[in-house]
Amino acid sequence: MNRPPMTKKGAERLRTELERLKTQERPRIIAAIAEARAHGDLKENAEYHAAREMQGFVEGRINELEAALSNAEVIDVSRLSAGKRIVFGAIVELADEDSGDELSYQIVGDLEADIKQRLISVSSPFARALIGKSEGESFEFQAPNGTRNYEITGVRYEE
Template identity: 65%
Template sequence: MAAIPLTSRGVERLNQELHRLKTVERPAVINAIAEARAQGDLSENAEYEAARERQGFIEGRIAELEGTLSNAQVIDPTALKNTDGRVVFGATVEIEDLESGDRLAYQIVGDAESDIKASLISVSSPVARALIGKSEGDVVEVRAPSGVREYEVIGVRYV
């Protein structure tokens, strides 16, 4: 399997989720299954079915997290000082929408840690792909479902 790029903060967040799933969620669902079994007939037991479904989700997420973490290539954004101000994986980029004048700041992270609400965009997103390699002052075009948008790179930070 190919290396999965993650920031050090992303690895920490995924490790915390994995720990919570293994130490809190998994034991809780095992107890719920045991309680539902104690009620008798499993063929018409909605609590049992719901608990088994939840267990399947938890086990699948644990396997996904373990696979991601085992193939993680950890990149520390603070160690990226020698990029001549260019946008690279892990950089935080401030951009301005040339049409509306809105300013946005995003950190470019791996697919597994992206969260648009936290301003973390995936390196494979159209915006990140357009920004990679650009410098402060450059204008980029992003093809979005709503049409082509133009953004100016206002600043690049490695934090």
């Protein structure tokens, strides 16, 4: 079985979310269901149906997190010795050769990806375009809004 990679930091973040869901959200929803049940007729009880829907969502997320954490290969990125070559876990500094903008992304596992935090999935087209390249290289990337040209200005590994 192929185990999906996950950074140590990402695994810790998911464990924290899992713990919060189990110790705070689950009991809160159970209490909301009990309170809504006390109001009587469940067929027309919006609070009950909303709480049950939320319970389904939370239980689904708990299952997803437990499965991901048990199947993942957790990698301590700070121990990788890829040098200036880009592999999983790399924090990549880029210069957009067209606009001059400077960007920074870390290549992480699928479940821990979050573009707002500049964490891109190892399976994304952009990460796949970066992997194997080295600091100092330039490359062309076919983005949805057209071709972009980037220079890799830095590669580092830290947790």
